[in-house]
Amino acid sequence: MIDADALARATTAPDGAAIAQIRTTFGPSMLTPEGALDRERMRQLVFADSSARARLEAIVHPLVGQAIGQATQTANTAGATLIVYDIPLLVESAHWRHDLPRVLVVDCSPQTQIQRVMTRSGLSEVEVTRIMAAQAPRAPRLRAADIVVFNDGISLAELAQQVQQIGQQFGL
Ligand SMILES: CC(C)(COP(=O)(O)OP(=O)(O)OC[C@H]1O[C@@H](n2cnc3c(N)ncnc32)[C@H](O)[C@@H]1O)[C@@H](O)C(=O)NCCC(=O)NCCS
Numbered sequence: 001m002i003d004a005d006a007l008a009r010a011t012t013a014p015d016g017a018a019i020a021q022i023r024t025t026f027g028p029s030m031l032t033p034e035g036a037l038d039r040e041r042m043r044q045l046v047f048a049d050s051s052a053r054a055r056l057e058a059i060v061h062p063l064v065g066q067a068i069g070q071a072t073q074t075a076n077t078a079g080a081t082l083i084v085y086d087i088p089l090l091v092e093s094a095h096w097r098h099d100l101p102r103v104l105v106v107d108c109s110p111q112t113q114i115q116r117v118m119t120r121s122g123l124s125e126v127e128v129t130r131i132m133a134a135q136a137p138r139a140p141r142l143r144a145a146d147i148v149v150f151n152d153g154i155s156l157a158e159l160a161q162q163v164q165q166i167g168q169q170f171g172l
Pocket residue numbers: 004005008012037038039040042043046053056057060064088089117131134135
């Protein structure tokens with residue numbers, strides 16, 4: 001399992017690969033005293049200013065791309081029979097989709113999505129809606145899918161059951 005968000009977070013931790021470029025591009029005030037990305041401050045900036053978001057992505061995404069390539073090599077060397085890539089911005093990025101044999105999209109209504117992210121993060125509805133406006137809408141995301149998991153009105157246990165069934169289709 002290769003988690004692009006975890007790899008992105010690693011690049012913006014203290015001494016992470018993106019930190020020097022973030023300091024040069026956005027200034028030292030965008031870093032915490034420990035030398036990590038100040039996530040709160042950057043979130044306020046990038047979801048209010050799409051050109052700042054593009055500058056951040058131009059730093060982080062190539063590093064995540066390299067880290068995904070390395071993790072893939074490691075998995076292949078270890079004899080992995082299946083690699084699952086968790087890529088939140090798959091539909092937004094022209095790059096990865098064409099390299100992947102199958103795409104699974106986890107779908108729910110926008111209302112459920114907003115509620116869940118509010119509960120998870122403590123962000124307001126306005127902030128969550130602004131973040132979602134920076135992402136691909138539901139229809140193109142669904143169009144990119146070979147398999148859709150409709151994760152709405154079901155418990156986490158029921159979701160786990162569905163995922164297990166899909167895993168069986170892939171020989172897990
Ligand atoms: C903007 C940052 C600093 C906000 O960090 P914070 O810890 O406050 O929030 P978190 O990472 O949980 O993201 C909050 C929400 O924003 C969404 N989101 C994050 N980055 C992006 C982006 N570039 N475009 C659209 N949505 C995004 C996430 O899916 C999530 O729903 C952080 O998300 C970041 O560094 N983003 C750029 C890297 C990136 O594109 N990561 C996404 C996956 S590779």
